[in-house]
Amino acid sequence: MDHEKTGRPVTTPAPVPGREQVIGNGLAWLARWSGRWVLIALGAVLLGLLVRELWSILLPVLLAMIVATVLEGPARFLERRLRFPPALAAAGVLIGSIIVVVGVGAAIAPSVSGQTGDIADDAVAGLQKLQQWTEDTGLVTATQMDAAVAGAQDRLTSSADAIASGVLTGVGAVSSAAITLLLTLVLTFFFLKDGRNFGPWIGRLSGSRVGPHLREVMSRSWGTLGGYIRTQALVSFIDALFIGAALLLVGVPLAVPLTVLTFFGGFIPIVGAVVVGAIAVLVALVSNGVTGALIILAVILAVQQLEGNVLSPWLQSRSMQLHAVVVLLSVALGSTLFGIVGAFLAVPVVAVAAVILRYLDEEVTRAAVNRS
Numbered sequence: 131m132d133h134e135k136t137g138r139p140v141t142t143p144a145p146v147p148g149r150e151q152v153i154g155n156g157l158a159w160l161a162r163w164s165g166r167w168v169l170i171a172l173g174a175v176l177l178g179l180l181v182r183e184l185w186s187i188l189l190p191v192l193l194a195m196i197v198a199t200v201l202e203g204p205a206r207f208l209e210r211r212l213r214f215p216p217a218l219a220a221a222g223v224l225i226g227s228i229i230v231v232v233g234v235g236a237a238i239a240p241s242v243s244g245q246t247g248d249i250a251d252d253a254v255a256g257l258q259k260l261q262q263w264t265e266d267t268g269l270v271t272a273t274q275m276d277a278a279v280a281g282a283q284d285r286l287t288s289s290a291d292a293i294a295s296g297v298l299t300g301v302g303a304v305s306s307a308a309i310t311l312l313l314t315l316v317l318t319f320f321f322l323k324d325g326r327n328f329g330p331w332i333g334r335l336s337g338s339r340v341g342p343h344l345r346e347v348m349s350r351s352w353g354t355l356g357g358y359i360r361t362q363a364l365v366s367f368i369d370a371l372f373i374g375a376a377l378l379l380v381g382v383p384l385a386v387p388l389t390v391l392t393f394f395g396g397f398i399p400i401v402g403a404v405v406v407g408a409i410a411v412l413v414a415l416v417s418n419g420v421t422g423a424l425i426i427l428a429v430i431l432a433v434q435q436l437e438g439n440v441l442s443p444w445l446q447s448r449s450m451q452l453h454a455v456v457v458l459l460s461v462a463l464g465s466t467l468f469g470i471v472g473a474f475l476a477v478p479v480v481a482v483a484a485v486i487l488r489y490l491d492e493e494v495t496r497a498a499v500n501r502s
Contacts, residue, residue: 178467185468190310192475194317198325199356200363201227205322220322224315347489351482358481366396369403369433373410376429380422382414398461398473403434452480 181188201223208219329348333341374389382388388410395402407430415423452460457477464476 186306186310189471190313190317192479193310193314194321196355196359196475196478197314197318198321199352200359201318201322202325202356216323220319223322224319228315343489343493347486350485350489354481354485355478358478362397365437366393369393369396369437372433372436373407373426373430376426377410377414380414380418380425382410382422382426383417384413388413398470402473403430403437407434452477452484456480 204226205216205219205223208214208222209216214222329345332348333345335341336344370389370393373392374385377385377388388406391406391409392403395406407427410430411423411427414426457480460476460480461473464472464474464479466472468475
């Protein structure tokens with residue numbers, strides 16, 4: 131039927147692409163995205179190098195931000211209710227918190243400092259008991275154990291020069307820690323006093339299109355960071371309370387310092403709890419035998435289950451939850467790159483990164499809906 135009879139234009143079907151064209155299009159798509167990911171990876175590497183070079187400046191800034199998120203509430207209370215000027219409120223809260231920390235530290239320091247060596251000795255003795263038990267049960271032969279110990283000794287001997295040089299740099303490390311602490315306190319004061327002005331300033335500097343997004347991300351990140359730190363402190367306190375009570379009831383002689391270690395270990399999720407819990411079990415094994423060690427192990431496992439399944443989901447908002455695998459990998463990466471400080475900062479940094487990714491996802495979804 132031709133065009134004159136139907137009155138409708140004749141449509142020709144689109145040409146079917148050949149096999150070589152399909153493969154070429156696929157390879158072109160793969161090449162474009164591979165190049166983009168290579169550029170993203172290169173940017174991440176450059177960012178890591180920049181962080182490493184500026185770590186002496188970034189560390190006090192990050193620590194000050196964490197402390198400021200905790201102290202912001204009391205400082206704003208002094209401003210609103212007692213009509214304190216911002217500088218006086220910031221200084222009062224900061225000095226008051228220092229007095230509280232120093233007072234608590236002075237109260238527990240005698241028991242902790244006097245028994246720190248005992249904890250290490252009992253942990254070593256517990257390891258020796260485990261070694262003897264594994265040899266007696268036949269899980270590991272004495273020859274294998276001796277070979278492992280000899281290998282560790284050889285490695286320590288070969289690393290003697292590095293250890294000695296590390297000892298020589300101890301004074302420099304102490305000086306660096308003192309400078310970092312001083313900078314952290316000064317920056318915390320200014321964050322408490324003028325932190326509310328940073329968001330509007332960034333918004334004006336970035337312009338009308340980008341500014342609102344940056345202000346929203348900063349506001350959400352600040353709230354998430356403060357909520358995480360306060361919640362983690364509460365969870366660590368509850369963990370230390372239950373585990374410390376179990377240590378006292380069982381009669382472990384180093385209950386107080388182990389309780390303190392449990393509280394601070396709670397700020398390094400998963401890894402800190404495992405390490406401190408293992409130390410507590412080894413100490414109980416030496417001082418109270420197998421039965422006491424099993425009781426402490428059962429209490430620690432129960433507390434960890436209570437924390438993971440009840441406390442954290444209840445105390446933390448759902449939007450801030452991170453999968454255990456993400457937490458574990460972030461702590462491992464942070465500790466590898468920056469030691470114990472990196473392990474402490476890893477989860478807060480990842481939590482803030484998750485807030486940014488969620489905001490980007492919201493904006494992409496909103497843009498897609500508007501286009502459709």
